[in-house]
Amino acid sequence: MTEAPLVLEGVVATRRAGGAAFTLTIEALRLEAGSLVAVTGASGTGKSTLLDIAALARRPDNATVMAICGTDAAALWARGAKDALATLRARHFGYVLQTGGLVPFLSVGANAALAQDLAGRRDAAHLVALAGTLGIDDLLARMPASLSVGQRQRAAILRALAHRPALVLADEPTASVHPDMAATILALLADQARQAGAAVLLATHDAPAARAAGFHEVPLQPGPASSRLPALLPA
Amino acid sequence: MRSLHLALADLRREPAFTLCSVLALAAVIAPLILLAGLRAGVIAGLKDDLSASPRTREIANIQNLALDPAWFEALAARPETGFLIPRTRLLAATGSLEAAARPGRIATVEILPTAPGDPLLPGIPAATDSQIIVTAAAAQRLALRPGDALRLRIIRRVGEGREVLALDLTTLAIAPAGAFDRDAIFAPPALGRRVQDFLDDRTADTTPRRAEGFRLHARRLEDVPTLVALLQSQGIETRSRADEVAALLALDRNLTAGFAVIALVGGTGFILGLGAALWASTARKRRTLSLLRLMGLDRTTLTLIPIWQGLAYALGGSLAGTALALAAAEAVNRLPLLGPNDGQNLARIGAPEFGAALALSLLAATLAATAAAQRAASADPAEGLRDE
Numbered sequence: 001m002t003e004a005p006l007v008l009e010g011v012v013a014t015r016r017a018g019g020a021a022f023t024l025t026i027e028a029l030r031l032e033a034g035s036l037v038a039v040t041g042a043s044g045t046g047k048s049t050l051l052d053i054a055a056l057a058r059r060p061d062n063a064t065v066m067a068i069c070g071t072d073a074a075a076l077w078a079r080g081a082k083d084a085l086a087t088l089r090a091r092h093f094g095y096v097l098q099t100g101g102l103v104p105f106l107s108v109g110a111n112a113a114l115a116q117d118l119a120g121r122r123d124a125a126h127l128v129a130l131a132g133t134l135g136i137d138d139l140l141a142r143m144p145a146s147l148s149v150g151q152r153q154r155a156a157i158l159r160a161l162a163h164r165p166a167l168v169l170a171d172e173p174t175a176s177v178h179p180d181m182a183a184t185i186l187a188l189l190a191d192q193a194r195q196a197g198a199a200v201l202l203a204t205h206d207a208p209a210a211r212a213a214g215f216h217e218v219p220l221q222p223g224p225a226s227s228r229l230p231a232l233l234p235a
Numbered sequence: 236m237r238s239l240h241l242a243l244a245d246l247r248r249e250p251a252f253t254l255c256s257v258l259a260l261a262a263v264i265a266p267l268i269l270l271a272g273l274r275a276g277v278i279a280g281l282k283d284d285l286s287a288s289p290r291t292r293e294i295a296n297i298q299n300l301a302l303d304p305a306w307f308e309a310l311a312a313r314p315e316t317g318f319l320i321p322r323t324r325l326l327a328a329t330g331s332l333e334a335a336a337r338p339g340r341i342a343t344v345e346i347l348p349t350a351p352g353d354p355l356l357p358g359i360p361a362a363t364d365s366q367i368i369v370t371a372a373a374a375q376r377l378a379l380r381p382g383d384a385l386r387l388r389i390i391r392r393v394g395e396g397r398e399v400l401a402l403d404l405t406t407l408a409i410a411p412a413g414a415f416d417r418d419a420i421f422a423p424p425a426l427g428r429r430v431q432d433f434l435d436d437r438t439a440d441t442t443p444r445r446a447e448g449f450r451l452h453a454r455r456l457e458d459v460p461t462l463v464a465l466l467q468s469q470g471i472e473t474r475s476r477a478d479e480v481a482a483l484l485a486l487d488r489n490l491t492a493g494f495a496v497i498a499l500v501g502g503t504g505f506i507l508g509l510g511a512a513l514w515a516s517t518a519r520k521r522r523t524l525s526l527l528r529l530m531g532l533d534r535t536t537l538t539l540i541p542i543w544q545g546l547a548y549a550l551g552g553s554l555a556g557t558a559l560a561l562a563a564a565e566a567v568n569r570l571p572l573l574g575p576n577d578g579q580n581l582a583r584i585g586a587p588e589f590g591a592a593l594a595l596s597l598l599a600a601t602l603a604a605t606a607a608a609q610r611a612a613s614a615d616p617a618e619g620l621r622d623e
Binding site: 048051052055056057058082083086087088089090091093095097101103104105106110114115117118119143169171 | 237241244245247248249523526527528529530531532533534615616617619620621
């Protein structure tokens with residue numbers, strides 16, 4: 001049986017800013033291959049903190065279970081094995097960020113190829129085919145700065161999926177695009193992730209657009225100086 | 236190598252900034268290379284002047300001595316010794332030389348010992364016992380050419396009368412003009428000994444004689460003061476150009492020290508300037524570095540990116556700096572008051588100057604990139620997620 005791309009249980013992370021503390025509690029979150037989950041909530045409810053934890057970019061204060069494709073990430077955090085965590089990210093994660101999150105000094109093709117290289121899955125044919133599906137095969141040699149926002153988001157989806165990751169983390173990927181384009185981008189992301197068998201964890205303000213694209217919405221439950229992600233486990 | 240690829244890709248994206256950084260470094264490196272070239276040119280020029288005549292390396296005794304073969308063996312074995320041969324008494328070794336083809340034309344010549352490898356007679360083959368090399372002055376006086384027959388007469392007084400030793404000799408070669416200024420002949424040591432034995436009336440005495448002097452040449456210019464000091468410590472007074480050589484060596488040391496101070500100041504500026512540029516660049520690209528960390532780059536690769544960039548700047552700066560320095564050196568060498576002087580360039584920039592500049596630049600660049608590298612290595616992947 002294939003291991004779940006992401007399993008978080010009993011995770012607590014406290015963020016301090018300007019003397020005030022904010023605590024996010026994740027009761028249980030399990031993403032199976034191909035599942036599409038949108039975490040929604042207003043600004044300051046902990047969406048970014050949740051993504052930081054899921055992306056292995058922030059060490060939680062506590063974690064009962066924290067597993068990435070079967071690897072115990074909590075143990076790696078405990079050992080301070082940051083390069084091992086980076087390797088996990090490279091192999092299993094793809095990213096689509098607010099304005100693409102592309103490396104500015106690499107072309108679109110080189111961005112996607114870098115993700116493949118880091119994952120150890122170089123596959124130029126797959127990269128070109130995916131770019132064709134996303135309608136950006138003629139943009140592979142272009143630098144990110146020369147692209148429109150919509151093109152950048154397509155390029156980001158290419159970079160996120162080029163190395164066949166198990167999980168795509170998307171942070172407000174439609175916040176900077178026209179509402180008409182937002183639906184297209186989310187639909188494209190969801191469709192391509194499904195075809196690739198990748199799970200997607202999306203953080204967004206735009207719950208209707210996420211639902212329309214087929215994402216299962218999980219609203220963060222805000223409290224005083226804290227937020228809670230209710231349990232989301234497969235039936 | 237991934238880090239090198241990323242570092243160069245980043246530099247290519249900002250060609251104007253990269254070019255400015257390279258030119259800024261070249262502006263520091265070029266004067267240092269030019270200074271090194273001037274130091275090399277001045278010292279080499281003075282050395283060339285001194286080395287032009289092999290007599291610069293000559294050390295001569297100024298009083299008659301009594302030196303045994305063991306003394307000569309010990310001195311010849313020293314690394315500073317280039318050429319050493321015993322010679323006879325200073326004032327006694329003279330005779331009258333006459334060309335067989337031109338009787339009546341006579342030159343009074345000093346008799347100097349010679350042997351293969353004599354630095355005053357480069358390229359002249361070894362003489363047999365009946366062959367001599369005539370100095371240019373004597374050759375001109377007697378209108379001699381190689382192969383001419385000669386008669387050397389030595390006169391000694393016996394009571395009220397005179398006795399003459401006449402030796403028939405052949406001109407093997409004419410010595411180069413600078414070899415010896417006066418009328419003289421270079422002959423194998425046996426001829427000198429025979430003349431002195433005749434003058435001292437020791438023809439029947441077979442006991443080994445001690446040499447009254449020597450002809451000594453140091454191997455290198457720098458060896459002259461050493462040998463003079465050694466001989467002085469043995470109580471042997473000498474005549475040489477050791478003071479000139481010592482002054483040159485002192486000038487070399489002083490110029491080198493002065494250059495080192497300037498290079499230190501320039502090098503410090505280079506490190507601080509490049510270090511600040513790399514630090515600022517790393518700070519400016521912190522989000523990109525964080526994004527790379529988020530994508531899974533390890534710390535080592537991130538650390539190497541600013542180091543490669545520093546090395547690339549240093550390489551470009553060294554090449555551009557060398558080009559600038561070469562152009563400046565050419566201008567300096569063309570200045571009418573400064574050079575070229577007797578074919579010598581005042582500023583000499585060659586492979587050693589360029590090699591040293593490149594090696595030191597790369598070393599300094601690595602040092603300068605250390606702080607930026609540490610900053611790059613600490614890139615926070617969470618910052619990479621914040622794409623705003």
